[in-house]
Amino acid sequence: MSIATTQKKGFGAVLWDYLTTVDHKKIGNMYIAAGAFFFLIGGLEALIIRIQLIKPENDFISAGLYNEMITMHGTTMIFFAATPILIGFMNAIMPLQIGARDVAFPFLNSLGFWLFFFGGVLLNLSWIFGGGAPDAGWTSYAPLSLQSPGHGVDFYVMGLQLSGAGTLMGGINFIVTIVTMRAPGMTYMRMPLFTWTTFVTSILILFAFPALTVGLFLLMFDRMFGSAFFDVALGGNAIIWQHLFWIFGHPEVYILILPAFGIFSEIIPAFSKKRLFGYTSMVFATFLIAFLGFMVWAHHMFTVGLGPVANAIFAVATMAIAVPTGIKIFNWLATMWGGSITINSAMLWALAFIPSFTIGGMTGVMLGAASADYQYHDTYFVVAHFHYVIVGGVVFGIFAATHYWYPKMFGRILHEGLGKLSFWLFFIGFHLTFFIQHFLGLMGMPRRYWVFLENQGLDTGNLISTIGAFLMGLGTIVVLINVVYTAVKGKKVSGDPWDARTLEWAIPSPPPEYNFKQLPLVRGLDPLWIEKTEGKGKMTPAEPVVDIHMPNGSIYPFIMTIGFFIASIGFIFQVDNNVWLLAVYFGMALALGTMVVRSLKDDHGYHIHKEDLEREAD
């Protein structure tokens, strides 16, 4: 496999390439593409929810279907859209930022992707084969989730279990990569903020996902094998599910928002032409947010009846998160202060993020005041709050990253006009949709309401909200058009189209398979900027041109995932008929057998020879 072979390949060859690839850039692209696909599904579900709520006592969809919609919207968006798209960017960009040729475990990276993808596919198959999708909310509280008829919740359990395993692998992989594979001179305190947030996020994944795994495991046994962990009548305890879920669920919020913080911490300095203000405090604020993120899960449970002592402690801990978050907001503002700000699509998203996310953070502090939360809890106020955080923070971050890194990943630049159009549609739609919901909640509209009644003062607010949702949908469509247009006719760009600061911009766009022909020597924070302003304008190599050791592609991760996927389906349906246990045995045998083969067979990879590298033009 020579790097010189760039001639067109047939569809089959391309497909095989992607099925077997262990290249972090291709895996990153697949994460983003699959995440975008699920984002569209989740978005359609959101629009159906908003159509149902366009007027009082509407009957666009039935009550049962509505509960399936809200469950699938939440689950899809959190687990199969936001998380994987961010992991995609981490995959595609983080190794480039630290001057690495790949992640530490390329094989594991591929396995992680396929597990996530088939987890998402499995969950969505519930619409067709589950007798209805899961309908107990994305939080799937017991005992409602135990009572839920059909196989919907079973699909939820197995789908999340599969993808959760994949995400956990990704987290471990990133931690090892960042600890062991930084280029010469890339000390921890010279790492770009996006790499830092990838690192901290991965640590969060490592500690948070096992709690979810345990919870899902117990739920699986309650639903499929007659245990009674959450069955009160048989001595179980339903509240335990809430603890397990939120011990995972609250850090999950930071798993989503910290990478977004990282993205903005790259974009704002790049387009302000200034180094990040207060780099050290940004790093420590990230750690502090991550640490506190594990200490506040019970603020989702203020109304459960944990008692005043627990509520008081968790209230104060929750409010304390405002401090490091505030530090970040002011550091971003100070970065721009005195800068020379260019406003393009990527920067527009970053600029819109600051006030939008500030509102989400503010309502977060307000929710933290437990005695006020007794009113906010489980109302549209909460819906508004977490959409301000997740959309105003995470989705804005994803769109910003798309515009910022698209040239690096694909060598073409997204269309500015379409970029701005999509921004304004989405931005206006977003605030129209969610700002009014703060008031709807306080005016007495609980969340997850299939209908709201006539003559309760909720009509106008809900109508406005629905209109806004459609604007967001339009904005998303324009982003899609932009991506398709750019892929076909977009302007080609050089390696460093933004005159940016970090290492990924020191190599060609799109990067070659091996990323860096010679590993670079890093002389400080913003290494490329240092070389551009004080050095030769390009990175100094830290090694001569030598043979580059590359890992071989492998179909094993895909086969293992197929095995687990078949076994999951077997688990779901063996409740109805024991014959399905055969699928469990077959699937597990396939997966474990592939693992054995993989373990016993040596794979030394291959080398790209230095003669080939030298033949490549710089």
Place this chain on the structure above:
Amino acid sequence: MNGWMGKIRAVLMLSILSLVLAACGKENLTALDPKGYGADTSMDMIILTTLIMVVVFLVVIIVYSIVLVRFRRKKGQENYIPKQVEGNHTLEMVWTAIPIVLVLIMGVPAVMTVFDLADESEASDSINIEVTGNQYWWHFNYAGEEVVTSQDLYIPTGEKVYLNMQSSDVIHSFWVPSISGKMDVNPENVNTMYIEAYEEGVYWGKCAELCGPSHSLMDFKVIAVSPEEFDQWIADMQSVDPADEPQDAVAQEGKELFEANNCMGCHAIGSSPSAVGPNLTNFGDRTKIAGFLEPTEENLVDWIMDPESIKPGNKMTGKYPNLSEDEASSIAAYLMQLKPSEVTPESVGGIN
């Protein structure tokens, strides 16, 4: 709580009174117009935290606007490189310290109010009501009074009423926004909260924890009456004899059908603690049918004929033989004349 914060609140309330009246939602439903102790306490915290947060937001927005106006790249500056500032210790200390102070300002009253709202010291001397959440209706048992009802919870104004709440199936959450914040109703333990209504009236209650398809239809009401009227109502409820024959002939037939179809297997009339289905003792006085329909005989007939189409997933569907429309309307006539008391939702102003 009502010292300095009361003053802030008075000023704020005056200044935004028009806004509040115009846009804070339906009276007796909205949390923004508190009419009970819990809602009031929560509102104090909502106002305090909102004020502080709006100030923070304004600071952010002012800095942000200055940045956007002053520091945009101008024409002819394409090669201008700004000074690369690492940071500023004083500034960073300031924007770390001020938020800490703000968190303390909010945290202390938050903790105080949390303990205040969880205070159970007066429970033994107060009215205690056992609340049971069911898919998709509410059961109320007045402890020690031999009074049982459902859907409409009668309480006296001006005193703390303790609710001891448990669910018979999945988790529900008891929320009367105008009177008090919510508390979950769990299957495994009894949660206690108190509510206190300041004024007489009919207040909307909602279930606030997803509990199945008809979660959004699990409405109930709190009827706050004067203490004298409350005593009257208790006495009236206690004197109900389920065996009393109705005056009206159709209603009499309805009573026979009610018995013949074993409706009492689930629905008690009188103070029987049975709670498979809603207690119907004062059904004729109820604000709504099935929690949200207008209390008319037609609606009740529709409900009896096909409850599933009205409240999907309810537990009544299929539990009794098919009834003809005539039979259903006789039963409706019987139920609608169950009006044991002069103290009704109408007598405190009705539902608006």
